[in-house]
Amino acid sequence: xxxxGRAKRLPRAVRERQIMDAAxxxxxxxxxxxxxxxxxxxxxxxxxxxxxxxxxxxEELFATCIRREATRMMEAIATxxxxxxxxxxxxxxxxxxxxxxxxxxxxxxxxxxxxxxTQGGPFAIxxxxxxxxxxxxxxxxxxxxxxxxxxxxxxxSLAAALVGAGESLADWWLDHPEEPAGVVAARLMNxxxxxxxxxxxxxxxxxxxxx
Amino acid sequence: xxxxGRAKRLPRAVRERQIMDAAxxxxxxxxxxxxxxxxxxxxxxxxxxxxxxxxxxxEELFATCIRREATRMMEAIATxxxxxxxxxxxxxxxxxxxxxxxxxxxxxxxxxxxxxxTQGGPFAIxxxxxxxxxxxxxxxxxxxxxxxxxxxxxxxSLAAALVGAGESLADWWLDHPEEPAGVVAARLMNxxxxxxxxxxxxxxxxxxxxx
DNA sequence: CAGTAGTCTTACTCGCGAGTAGGTACCAGG
DNA sequence: CCTGGTACCTACTCGCGAGTAAGACTACTG
Numbered sequence: 001x002x003x004x005g006r007a008k009r010l011p012r013a014v015r016e017r018q019i020m021d022a023a024x025x026x027x028x029x030x031x032x033x034x035x036x037x038x039x040x041x042x043x044x045x046x047x048x049x050x051x052x053x054x055x056x057x058x059e060e061l062f063a064t065c066i067r068r069e070a071t072r073m074m075e076a077i078a079t080x081x082x083x084x085x086x087x088x089x090x091x092x093x094x095x096x097x098x099x100x101x102x103x104x105x106x107x108x109x110x111x112x113x114x115x116x117x118t119q120g121g122p123f124a125i126x127x128x129x130x131x132x133x134x135x136x137x138x139x140x141x142x143x144x145x146x147x148x149x150x151x152x153x154x155x156x157s158l159a160a161a162l163v164g165a166g167e168s169l170a171d172w173w174l175d176h177p178e179e180p181a182g183v184v185a186a187r188l189m190n191x192x193x194x195x196x197x198x199x200x201x202x203x204x205x206x207x208x209x210x211x
Numbered sequence: 212x213x214x215x216g217r218a219k220r221l222p223r224a225v226r227e228r229q230i231m232d233a234a235x236x237x238x239x240x241x242x243x244x245x246x247x248x249x250x251x252x253x254x255x256x257x258x259x260x261x262x263x264x265x266x267x268x269x270e271e272l273f274a275t276c277i278r279r280e281a282t283r284m285m286e287a288i289a290t291x292x293x294x295x296x297x298x299x300x301x302x303x304x305x306x307x308x309x310x311x312x313x314x315x316x317x318x319x320x321x322x323x324x325x326x327x328x329t330q331g332g333p334f335a336i337x338x339x340x341x342x343x344x345x346x347x348x349x350x351x352x353x354x355x356x357x358x359x360x361x362x363x364x365x366x367x368s369l370a371a372a373l374v375g376a377g378e379s380l381a382d383w384w385l386d387h388p389e390e391p392a393g394v395v396a397a398r399l400m401n402x403x404x405x406x407x408x409x410x411x412x413x414x415x416x417x418x419x420x421x422x
Numbered sequence: 423c424a425g426t427a428g429t430c431t432t433a434c435t436c437g438c439g440a441g442t443a444g445g446t447a448c449c450a451g452g
Numbered sequence: 453c454c455t456g457g458t459a460c461c462t463a464c465t466c467g468c469g470a471g472t473a474a475g476a477c478t479a480c481t482g
Binding site: 217218220221222223226257258259260261264 | 458459460461462
């Protein structure tokens with residue numbers, strides 16, 4: 001894009017945002033290793049030393065990206081769900097918020113899930129951390145809804161499975177973008193709440209009419 | 212490990228297997244990019260040119276690893292499930308076979324899932340292919356079991372979610388190896404067959420007493 | 423119109439790792 | 453005991469990309 005000439009002078013905070021945006025873009029397209037600092041700086045419309053001056057090393061930059069996007073996503077979800085409602089409704093709102101976020105932030109999602117989960121580096125920490133928060137959230141939801149999951153371990157593993165199902169379905173969705181977010185969310189809701197057993201018998205889950 | 216001296220002369224086929232084993236090991240520990248051909252050759256107890264002579268470039272090697280491990284796994288699963296049983300029993304056998312395989316082939320699983328899924332390179336093809344086969348399998352299982360999933364797209368997305376749940380739960384399991392495979396498999400079975408809704412009410416799924 | 427603090431650049435160094443050139447040891451069969 | 457073929461090696465080339473040195477341009481502040 002930007003090819004020649006000196007970049008216009010901008011305050012540090014603004015530049016940092018530009019750089020982060022560029023980094024998320026490039027990382028999501030190329031992955032951590034294939035992405036080069038040269039390309040990021042070019043996309044950001046800036047020279048490499050600036051990048052290093054502001055955001056540190058490549059690893060730091062990547063970790064920062066993950067942290068930022070993870071936070072954005074967790075906030076989007078937290079905003080969508082009200083904690084004093086019925087468990088199924090909470091789950092439903094959470095799922096909708098999640099798929100809504102992914103749908104409107106594909107790049108963020110790629111960085112978060114497809115890229116970060118693999119590299120065993122220092123970023124895995126950030127990612128594992130966020131994922132852990134998500135899992136705990138769901139696990140709490142489960143535990144709170146009475147009897148079923150006896151042990152803590154059981155609740156956690158079920159939550160992990162659910163989160164994984166969500167992630168995987170989101171990935172699938174990237175390849176089938178024609179489906180609207182609500183439909184995909186509803187499908188997962190049915191799967192995890194009703195189960196195949198009920199679905200096979202034609203029993204489906206419906207959101208309470210209001211909302 | 213092996214430090215000096217010329218390696219004993221071995222027939223090509225044997226060496227190739229050794230190299231593949233070493234490659235799977237190293238790739239699973241380090242990931243595609245961080246793994247170096249030098250290290251693989253060292254672990255294999257062989258020199259680099261041999262590696263290139265037998266298995267081609269790094270990308271080819273990796274793709275070959277994925278293909279081999281994917282085949283092993285699909286076979287393990289196919290062996291475990293008998294196609295003329297009730298859907299829930301089929302699913303149950305499939306899950307057990309899957310978790311059994313992962314439990315006994317952690318390295319393979321890492322290469323398959325954690326590594327390959329990320330890098331957008333030529334390997335993604337192999338992986339996507341295998342995943343596609345798994346998804347189709349489950350989707351067929353779903354469709355066959357009557358009414359519920361009306362459209363092909365719906366069955367496929369549910370299958371994707373289920374496969375993802377399995378993958379994710381397998382990953383979780385890697386960090387909680389104290390749980391036996393059967394327990395983890397049963398948990399997922401309950402989740403996807405009964406659903407949280409039933410679980411919360413204390414309804415659980417039991418395998419038919421025989422097997 | 424200095425001085426100085428912060429923005430921004432060109433033009434390097436330098437190590438690491440993919441891939442190779444050009445052999446050497448070893449085992450057939452003639 | 454040569455002659456080839458196949459397993460195997462040491463010792464390189466070479467490009468790419470992370471990270472940096474050294475300075476130049478701009479804009480306030482007094």
